[in-house]
Amino acid sequence: MSQTVIDSQQPVQTAAQAESQWRLFFRRFAKNKLAIVGALIFCALLATAIFAPLIATHDIYEQDYNSVLAKPGNGHLFGTDDLGRDVFSRLVYGARLTLQVAIISVGIAVLIGVPIGLITGYYRGVWDEWVVMRVVDAMQAFPSLILALAMAAALGGGFYNAMVAIGIGFLPSFIRITRAQVMTVRNLEFVQAAKAIGASDWRIMFRHVLPNSMAPLLVQITLAMASAIIAEAGLSYLGLGAKPEDPSWGSMLHIAQGYLNIEPLLAVWPGLAIFLVVLGFNLLGDGIREVLDPKLKR
Amino acid sequence: MRFLVRRLLLAVPVILLVTIMVFSLLHLLPGDPATVILGQEATPEAIDAMREELGLNQPIVMQYLKWLGGVLQGDLGRSLVDHSPVSELIWQRLPATLELTIGTFVVALLIAIPAGILSATRPNSWIDYTSTFFALGGMSVPHFWLGMMFIVFFAVKLGWLPASGYVPFTENPLANITAMIMPVLATGLRESAILMRMLRSSLLEVMHADYIRTAYAKGHKESFVIFRHALKNALVPVVTTSGLIVAGLLGGLVITESIFSIPGFGKLIVESIYNRDFVTVQGAILVCALMVVMVNLLVDILYAVIDPRIKVGKEAEQ
Numbered sequence: 029m030s031q032t033v034i035d036s037q038q039p040v041q042t043a044a045q046a047e048s049q050w051r052l053f054f055r056r057f058a059k060n061k062l063a064i065v066g067a068l069i070f071c072a073l074l075a076t077a078i079f080a081p082l083i084a085t086h087d088i089y090e091q092d093y094n095s096v097l098a099k100p101g102n103g104h105l106f107g108t109d110d111l112g113r114d115v116f117s118r119l120v121y122g123a124r125l126t127l128q129v130a131i132i133s134v135g136i137a138v139l140i141g142v143p144i145g146l147i148t149g150y151y152r153g154v155w156d157e158w159v160v161m162r163v164v165d166a167m168q169a170f171p172s173l174i175l176a177l178a179m180a181a182a183l184g185g186g187f188y189n190a191m192v193a194i195g196i197g198f199l200p201s202f203i204r205i206t207r208a209q210v211m212t213v214r215n216l217e218f219v220q221a222a223k224a225i226g227a228s229d230w231r232i233m234f235r236h237v238l239p240n241s242m243a244p245l246l247v248q249i250t251l252a253m254a255s256a257i258i259a260e261a262g263l264s265y266l267g268l269g270a271k272p273e274d275p276s277w278g279s280m281l282h283i284a285q286g287y288l289n290i291e292p293l294l295a296v297w298p299g300l301a302i303f304l305v306v307l308g309f310n311l312l313g314d315g316i317r318e319v320l321d322p323k324l325k326r
Numbered sequence: 327m328r329f330l331v332r333r334l335l336l337a338v339p340v341i342l343l344v345t346i347m348v349f350s351l352l353h354l355l356p357g358d359p360a361t362v363i364l365g366q367e368a369t370p371e372a373i374d375a376m377r378e379e380l381g382l383n384q385p386i387v388m389q390y391l392k393w394l395g396g397v398l399q400g401d402l403g404r405s406l407v408d409h410s411p412v413s414e415l416i417w418q419r420l421p422a423t424l425e426l427t428i429g430t431f432v433v434a435l436l437i438a439i440p441a442g443i444l445s446a447t448r449p450n451s452w453i454d455y456t457s458t459f460f461a462l463g464g465m466s467v468p469h470f471w472l473g474m475m476f477i478v479f480f481a482v483k484l485g486w487l488p489a490s491g492y493v494p495f496t497e498n499p500l501a502n503i504t505a506m507i508m509p510v511l512a513t514g515l516r517e518s519a520i521l522m523r524m525l526r527s528s529l530l531e532v533m534h535a536d537y538i539r540t541a542y543a544k545g546h547k548e549s550f551v552i553f554r555h556a557l558k559n560a561l562v563p564v565v566t567t568s569g570l571i572v573a574g575l576l577g578g579l580v581i582t583e584s585i586f587s588i589p590g591f592g593k594l595i596v597e598s599i600y601n602r603d604f605v606t607v608q609g610a611i612l613v614c615a616l617m618v619v620m621v622n623l624l625v626d627i628l629y630a631v632i633d634p635r636i637k638v639g640k641e642a643e644q
Contacts, residue, residue, distance in 0.1 A: 171618065178351055261470075302468050302471065
């Protein structure tokens, strides 16, 4: 009888609690100026990526050999590159690739890393201690860019392989963070209560433990997106990511490297774009962390 | 002592797993590794010879054990490009990378420690805001782009420093230092930002502790309280971060070395990938991963030296 009462009331309480927690989160977030700046930069990136065809002034593949390495002006807001392509339009379309990198590579890490961390952190035991965590330790021995380079060497270069490589590089940190959080949450009273009323392990893990372990994961997701953007730009700069004809900001830097003494501005724009977007994600991550843990606020 | 032994024992399976992962690299290649290395146009005889050279005709476990045996004796195979021993190639490239790593780390510490202390001891002041602003910027700027901007400004516009190239310190110390200033600064500024933030938040927490208030109440000077009491306790998370920074640096230097044409370890990896020299890639990545394992081991030991509670805590767990 008592079990029926708890079962029927629990979803109502959880929903109400969740709503007030989200409201509290947004209220605190709205007061954090730096986080708002970060969110605005993210929205600007999103809008640029979605409306790229409307914002771009030229075809990004159109080559104009009469206007090679042109300075800003004459119909080209940021000038042209070594093949006479419009730099501004390529930057605008580059926002799409940047957003793809951030979402897909971090998505890979979250989709694989979070369930592994959740299950190993919940069940613990020999598998967790001696297999999963040792593999995670071994993966962490490879600096992420070296791991991405190794994967690029094995799978071949290219934009999509670069995203997979970067995503795999982030796996260890997501496994660790989820596992650590789950190990704390699994001993809390509400989890014991769920066990006591006979909830299955899967239900406890995905309905109770995971939602209550999300806070540090949310911060990690935002900060990992910033790192993913820099990593992709680095790989593309080395010629192991996007192809030179793709408007990736890293590829644009790769091209600009050859013309630093002739047209340095060619290197300035994509670098500034990367800096601004990464700064946005970092501000957002910091903001979310401060909102979730007000002790961190100065 | 038990902590040290336990930590060393834990490193053994990790090192073994690292070797398995690196060994698997060649077998991750889509299709036959010999064909991938030589290209589709290679003759069947050439492919057979390459399979023989790489030992691909043997069972995979035998291949691994043979390779591991070689690794334990310092034999990382021979380059597929010029057939020189990979360990020799790595040995030749290591000094430039080590110099860059140490230089970057020194720059990071020289900026981060004073900035972190000033920022934490004067919260909400203009010093704090300025250093926090620079730290956020420093963390967000891609170091390879900063390197390019340095080349534009200091080499192309002002002509003060060479745009690229490397001269060993033993050959010409002055030329070596001038060539290393830009790469070390470009990478060090980002790392200093990460360290400074860590030191600031760690110090801020410590500065509110009771024993710090007691030290002030006893009439000690601010500098004495900071350096004698606060800094030592704030160092633990900073040491951990430093370990991670060194590990990350080894990866990040791959790009720095490519921008500034420094013949280091990272450039060797990139060149070998371009040349499809997978044996060299394998060897170089293995050495890099082992260096990271060693740095992490050292950090853990250092960690226990700085904060004896960690050692006691770990031993008490057993």
